[in-house]
Amino acid sequence: MSTQGMILAGCDGDRTWRLQDYVARGGYSALRKIVADKTPQDNIIAELKASVLRGRGGAGFPTGLKWSFMPRSFPGDKYLACNSDEGEPGTFKDRDILRYNPHAVIEGMAIAAYAMGAARGYNYIHGEIFEIYQRFEEALAEAREAKLIGRNILGSDFSFELFAHHGYGAYICGEETALLESIEGKKGQPRFKPPFPASYGLYGKPTTINNTETFASVPFILNMGGEAFLNLGKPNNGGMKLFSVSGHVNRPGNYEIPLGTPFSELLEMAGGVRGGRKLKAVIPGGSSAPVLPADVIMGCTMDYDSISKAGSMLGSGAVIVMDETTCMVKALERLSYFYYEESCGQCTPCREGTGWLYKVVHRIEHGEGRPDDLDLLNSVTGNIMGRTICALGDAASMPVQSFIKHFASEFEYHIENKKCLVPPEVQHAGSNIYVSPSC
Amino acid sequence: MLEIEIDGQQVSVEDGSTVMDAAHQAGIYIPHFCYHKKLSIAANCRMCLVQVEKAPKPLPACATPVTAGMKVWTHSEAAVKAQKGVMEFLLINHPLDCPICDQGGECQLQDLAVGYGGVASRYQEEKRVVFNKNLGSLVSTDMTRCINCTRCVRFTVEIAGEMELGQAFRGEHAEIMPFIEKTVDSELSGNIIDLCPVGALTSKPFRFSARTWEMSRRRSVSPHDSLGANLIVQTKHDVVKRVLPLENEELNECWLSDKDRFSYEGLNSDERLTTPLIKQDGEWKAVDWQAALEFAASGLRGIAKDYGPAAIGALGSPHATVEELHLLQKLARGLGSGNVDFRLRQTDFRADAGRAGAPWLGMKVAETGELDRLLVVGSFLRKDHPLLAQRVRQATKRGLLVSVVGPNAEEWLLPVRARALVAPSALVDTLAQIVVALAAEKGVAIDERLSGFPAQAGDDARAIAASLASGRKVAVWLGNLAVQDQRAAELQLLANEIARLAGGTAGVIGEAANSVGGYLAGAVPSADGLDARQQIEQPRKAYVLLGAEPELDFADPAATVAALGGAQLVVALSAFVSPSLREVADVLLPVAPFAETSGTFVNAEGRAQSFVAVARPQGDTRPAWKVLRVLGNVLELAGFDYNDSEAVRDEALAGDIAARLDNRVDGVALSAVAAPAGALERVADVPIHFADPLVRRAPALQRTRDAAAPVARASRATLAALGLAGGERVRLAQGAARAELTIVADDKLADGCVRVAAAHPDTATLGALSGAISVERI
Secondary structure, three states, rough: OOOOOOOOOOOOOOOOOHHHHHOOOOOHHHHHHHHHHHHEEEEEHHHHHHHHHOOOOOOOOOOHHHHHOOOOOOOOOOOEEEEEEOOOOOHHHHHHHHHHHHHHHHHHHHHHHHHHHOOEEEEEEEOHHHHHHHHHHHHHHHHHHOOOOOOOOOHHHEEEEEEEEEEOOOOOHHHHHHHHHHHOOOOOOEEEEOOOOOOHHHHHHHHHEEHHHHHHHHHHHHHHHHHHHHHHHHEEEEEEEEEEEEEEEEEEEEEEEEEEEHHHHHHHOOOOOHHHHEEEEEEOOOOOOOOHHHHOOOOEOOOOOHHHHOOOOOOOOEEEEEOOOOOOHHHHHHHHHHHHHHHOOOOOOOOOOHHHHHHHHHHHHHHOOOOHHHHHHHHHHHHHHHOOOOHHHHHHHHHHHHHHHHHHHEEEHHHHHHHOOOHHHHHHHOOOOOOEEEE | EEEEEEEEEEEEEEEEEEEEHHHHHOOOOOOOOOOOOOOOOOOOOOOOEEEEOOOOOOEEOOEOOOOOOOOEEEOOHHHHHHHHHHHHHHHOOOOOHHHHOOOOOOOHHHHHHHHHOOOOOOOOOOOOOOOOOOOOOOOEHHHOOOOOOOHHHHHHHOOOOOOOOOEEEHHHHEEEEOOOOOOOOOOOOOHHHHHHHOOEEOOOOOOOOOOHEEEEEEEEOOOOOOOEEEEEEEEEEOOOEEEEOOEOOOOOEEOOHHHHHHHHHHHHOEOOOOOOEEOOOOOEOOOOOOHHHHHHHHHHHHHHHOOOOOEEEEEEOOOOOOOOOOHHHHHHHHHOOOOEEOOOOOOOOOHHHEOOOEEOOOOOHHHHHOOOOEEEEOOOOHHHHHHHHHHHHHHHOOOOOEEEEEOOOOOOOOOOOEEEEEHHHHHHHHHHHHHHHHHHOOOOEEEEEEHOOOOEEEHHHHHHHHHHHHOOOEEEEEHHHHHOOOOOOHHHHHHHHHHHHHOEEEEEEEOOOOOOHHOOOOOOOOOOOOOOHHHHHOOOOEEEEEOOOOOOOOOOOOHHHHHHHHHEEEEEOOEOOOOOHHOOOOOEEEEEEEEHHHHHOOOOOOOOEEEEEOOOOOOOOOOOHHHHHHHHHOOOOOOOOOOHHHHHHHHHOOOOOHHOOOOOOOOOOOOOOOOOOOOOEEOOOOOOOOOOHHHHHHHHHHHHHOOOOOOEEHHHHHHHHOOOOOOEEEEEEEOEEEEEEEEOOOOOEEOEEEOOOOHHHHHOOOOOOOOOOEEEEO
């Protein structure tokens, strides 16, 4: 567990999630100050805009701008939702934030509620990490007891109720409108936008949805000032960011580092490539981000702009490292299987297309590829991308397109030779996970 | 208004329109599957993707709001590429089994695949298989064909009012299904067949019996409820194969109730009467028309001679056409009898002397959508008037507040704002209370006719009055139960008064297809004539019976069977033969059901809708108007020389129909008599699929849950007072009339009531539909 960084700074013990510990680390001072000073809502939003905090869930949308979309003068209920439905393969940062510093999220949400005039909030937590959900409930109980959430927070006339809600294991519920549907008790399926949640969100009311890390960053920004936060990172890429490093590294885990840190430094923090092997490829932003070959990623800094320029996405900051023992066809097969299983089935291109992609990649991997399969895959992904209700269709397509683009020779070898370019024994040596015998 | 350009065409559309709306307005067709004008927008099929200027990707026309100055291309290269891409996805897992699919020839997927599909599939993998579901006796499934457009799901939720279908599972495994072990039991379920753009949902009774292009199609009008739903009747070789809705936005929109849609099966029933029969010495004998008509005519002449013409009664079904009812009354009057009626299930005719016109809905059906307050009195609205209930359901989403008075509170799948759940004997008193409370709300004096009633209103009445008082467009509707009530005239008077005080309209929903038309046709007794009830209570020597079954279609089955059975002559004109008709009748004349005759129904809003025969009459069957015309000739009555049914109609409906519609009644005395305490009262519903002779013989409808054998129902308190727990077999008695049923607890009933369905063989031995009934454990 890293003790560097911002949100997770000092979180190196069993009790760091407790209210008492959080307060000792300076927690809730931002909320207390706002409530005591009756800080104007606009000032808070201005501070966030100055910080250039970009949404940490994956899309990187400027948070201050998102908050300013909320119709604050709208009479009636307004809602906040925290998206802790962290289901993207490779991503596990929100889990650690909720595990080690849940009060930062609670404080961030309370401040957001204050700034946007929302009276109720929900934290939608990934169903597979049930113990984290239980911990968050405990943290909520502490905060409620201390009058940090609930009616008349800290004796003021500001009230905000916050509830935890756990999912049931659907990746799609991490899509913000599917998340709202799920909270409403319906099948988790994305809504068509417009209308956007800011005008028609939870129960049809204006709603703002942010990622866990985004909310958790808010108290720190207000304490240090937007400008200072921005300066932690680089222009247009404010602050610190958690990176979940996984795959063929010596020390997988979460690393909270300033945006703009070179990838090579991050790789070094994670102990470098396992066994001193050669780096082959990196998926820099969660499984739906296009893969980047070693030479490209080694020239990148870890921030939205640099990764985007290199042809991928910073996404949620899930860095999946693959060394030279990796069969890229097999890796893609596993990713495609994920999207095939997790498509919600609502709209045609994704429902039908993800299965098609998986079946073709599966065939190639199992020595039944055909010469025109790569053209077919590119064509099918082209018919999915941009044609669906939500971004899952794009998420399923981008790995396919990027794997073929950067590693076409491996796919072609598979198709022509009915076997893998990377010999099975090399794959076995490089991984202790199961490798199918057909490889 | 917004100005946009679509395919180079300038269009001005209303704010809030979608690109689909704009294209529709411009006469441009955009391919689509999930979009349906009456359903919410799902945007899931993606077939309607179009190119929009400045948009980085194609947008679904159905869900994209129009903005000022927008430029849209629906058939550009980019748009068509997107549409073709979607079509390919739709087809990869579709079985492409058109040759064995009932939807073939009328399939949206098939049609659009011609324009947007490839000649061969690039998909070489295994196709998905989805197991079929049992949705009941009406809708057949081939779920592998389903494209998951969710039209059927949205229909059950939004139009039928109850989610009976949903999409389970995810991704490629997603499938449309009912709840586990449940069927789709809505009375509107057949519409999902029309909505399904592929062959996943097809008609179970129709399936595999004809191809759409083999059938001829004619427009017709539903002979069932008072809405007058417009039909397309499809026939092959003079056999009715299928009924579909004919869209009429002012009446049935694009929907049909299952009764309207599937009752055609009864047309081909084994019980069709296809030859004239006469009874001689207790034996039925097939004869030709001439012999039958002469037998009938001489019989009627003889009765008139022996006992006077007043010994003849004429009773016609409210499902008979205007032409038939007009000739029936003309025949009776020609014989010198004023004993004519078509209101067979009604019991209170005190209003007849003071009626200003024919009772009607008091408004257009389509105006339901504009109402903001509605009081429904004595109705099984959802089952008696499925499509009207659907309109009310939609109106409640736009702010209509519905109040209900009656002994029944079964689920209508729409929100009820205020309700007075009272026994039939308390209906008059409850409406009087509403008048009192409404007068107080409006600050006006109470009509002196109500002087006998208490000046205080109860909580329920006050809540209803408060709701009505705040309305801008108010209606008060009397349902079938109210019209059949023993104090119907007083209910009408009070409903009129409530409507007057609330500044709204009072109306009668009407029991049958021709409940208004019967009045206009003059099928009501003369001043000295006997009404339907009197004709049974004071048995006649001879009856002419048109389209009705004695034990099922009358207010008092036991008394009716007795009266007809005791008559010297019963001339029955009927499309069907049944044991009871064989028992009571002396002449059975086979007359055409609606599909085999021309005719006219006047619906609840006073709209006369004429239709022509869609098939040749079966066997020796003849249209009833022709039979009555010839019978008039044989009897040598004047004025029976019509050349066609239009001439009959023009005579019956001469003048302005609207001017003949009026719900006002005069000269009805209100009395504040309380029901005897502790008396048990019968509440009789007419189950949806038993209401008339045709639907009773439609096999698929008879297998639905709505057609389940009736049980007796009573509230738990009532059961407790009777010493019953529910679940027991009980003997029900009304005087000498008896029936045995199982009784169950149903708290959707007012205390002191037992709900026992009418019009069903199990209860046909009972007496009056309302009034005292006794229950004892067997």
